Amino acid sequence: MWNQKIECMDRAEIEQIQLENLQATLNRVYKNVRHYRKVFREKDFMPEDLESLSDLKKLPLITRRDLSENYPYDMLAVPLREVVRLHMASVNFDDPIVIGFTRNDIVNWGELIARNLTAAGVTKDDVLQIALTFGIITGPFGVQVGAEQIGASVIPMSAAKLHDQVKIMRDFKTTVLVSTPTVAMGLIRKMEEMDMDPRGLALKYGILGSEPWSESMREEIETRLQIIATDTYGLTELFGPGVAWECPAKNGLHLAEDHFIPEIIDPVTLETLPPGARGELVLTSISKEAFPLIRFRTGDLTTLDYSPCACGRTHCRISRIFNRCDDVIVVKGTSITPDQIGRLIKKLTGGRPVFQLVIEQVERQDRLMVLLEISDRTFFDEMKKQRIFVERLHRELSEFLGWEVIVRLVEPGTFDSSQKVLDKRQLK
Numbered sequence: 324m325w326n327q328k329i330e331c332m333d334r335a336e337i338e339q340i341q342l343e344n345l346q347a348t349l350n351r352v353y354k355n356v357r358h359y360r361k362v363f364r365e366k367d368f369m370p371e372d373l374e375s376l377s378d379l380k381k382l383p384l385i386t387r388r389d390l391s392e393n394y395p396y397d398m399l400a401v402p403l404r405e406v407v408r409l410h411m412a413s414v415n416f417d418d419p420i421v422i423g424f425t426r427n428d429i430v431n432w433g434e435l436i437a438r439n440l441t442a443a444g445v446t447k448d449d450v451l452q453i454a455l456t457f458g459i460i461t462g463p464f465g466v467q468v469g470a471e472q473i474g475a476s477v478i479p480m481s482a483a484k485l486h487d488q489v490k491i492m493r494d495f496k497t498t499v500l501v502s503t504p505t506v507a508m509g510l511i512r513k514m515e516e517m518d519m520d521p522r523g524l525a526l527k528y529g530i531l532g533s534e535p536w537s538e539s540m541r542e543e544i545e546t547r548l549q550i551i552a553t554d555t556y557g558l559t560e561l562f563g564p565g566v567a568w569e570c571p572a573k574n575g576l577h578l579a580e581d582h583f584i585p586e587i588i589d590p591v592t593l594e595t596l597p598p599g600a601r602g603e604l605v606l607t608s609i610s611k612e613a614f615p616l617i618r619f620r621t622g623d624l625t626t627l628d629y630s631p632c633a634c635g636r637t638h639c640r641i642s643r644i645f646n647r648c649d650d651v652i653v654v655k656g657t658s659i660t661p662d663q664i665g666r667l668i669k670k671l672t673g674g675r676p677v678f679q680l681v682i683e684q685v686e687r688q689d690r691l692m693v694l695l696e697i698s699d700r701t702f703f704d705e706m707k708k709q710r711i712f713v714e715r716l717h718r719e720l721s722e723f724l725g726w727e728v729i730v731r732l733v734e735p736g737t738f739d740s741s742q743k744v745l746d747k748r749q750l751k
């Protein structure tokens with residue numbers, strides 16, 4: 324364990340830390356962030372009104388929309404000169420959100436990742452290959468800081484080609500792969516193509532996340548790469564990876580309760596649900612300096628489990644996340660909404676395009692197909708014009724998402740137009 328004292332604290336100690344740090348966070352956001360000051364006043368709530376953790380329920384929930392309405396800097400709780408890093412929650416400029424980190428925020432993030440990596444089996448003797456994109460989305464930066472805190476060696480491969488990933492993995496004797504499950508599956512296939520036996524590699528562990536992945540996919544990755552693969556959960560608005568992670572018991576992901584207070588709500592009535600009930604995860608950050616979030620709706624559906632874990636860690640566990648309660652879908656590690664795709668199609672067609680997003684897994688890789696109904700605006704007498712239109716739509720969508728999309732023009736009535744998304748992946 325990386326920080327046994329904290330990770331094995333008893334419940335009373337955890338709650339004491341939570342109450343103290345929540346109180347300090349509320350004072351800070353009330354003083355420094357106009358949005359919080361306004362919504363607290365609307366509820367007639369002053370930070371000093373907080374007497375126990377259950378008072379948290381009295382505060383309003385916050386959504387991604389609130390954050391993007393305060394773009395770029397209005398949610399920061401510190402002056403910009405104290406911010407040492409700026410990230411965004413999405414690569415496109417629809418509903419942008421800027422997240423700031425102070426020096427302490429980065430140190431805390433590293434500490435959380437160090438706990439995550441240690442729980443997954445990593446020690447200072449390991450060589451980590453980080454195959455997540457280093458860019459404006461927070462992603463792997465924290466993994467690098469955390470690995471360096473442990474003293475492991477980091478190879479920041481980012482989104483390099485699979486062939487190069489495999490070659491480095493072999494030559495540098497990588498022992499830990501940090502990536503999305505999709506990339507892990509891609510590597511397995513690339514090794515087959517290169518006629519390479521994964522068992523000849525030094526690889527021992529896989530720390531995989533950023534998208535939902537099934538138990539059967541885990542089994543396949545573990546068997547074919549001969550590794551132990553664990554799930555990790557995070558979200559850019561809070562840090563990136565390093566919010567919750569699996570221990571060797573693999574029976575849920577321990578959530579860092581000294582940094583976050585979790586709640587489960589009914590996504591429709593917004594009522595708080597008791598432990599064990601399935602609902603939307605709401606998180607309050609109690610250590611963040613630059614970008615604290617009070618009762619943030621994650622959109623992820625899960626349960627909370629406070630029962631003891633075989634590993635000895637006392638922080639509660641969230642169940643693995645396969646679904647969301649809003650219309651965000653995660654494909655190839657990218658969060659998209661049908662609205663975003665609709666706006667893009669509309670730019671080319673005008674009117675109200677009728678479309679459906681079909682998501683499938685082909686050889687364990689996500690595939691997105693956009694079905695677009697033929698209308699006056701998309702029907703051309705000349706085949707050539709039609710082909711140019713489809714090619715242009717394909718190019719625009721693929722550029723927007725950063726990976727290949729399939730586009731098909733279909734006859735009206737081919738699909739149920741009230742269903743914007745047809746997710747055929749079997750995640751559980």
Ligand SMILES: [Zn+2]
Nearest residue numbers: 570572632634
């Ligand atoms: Zn555990």
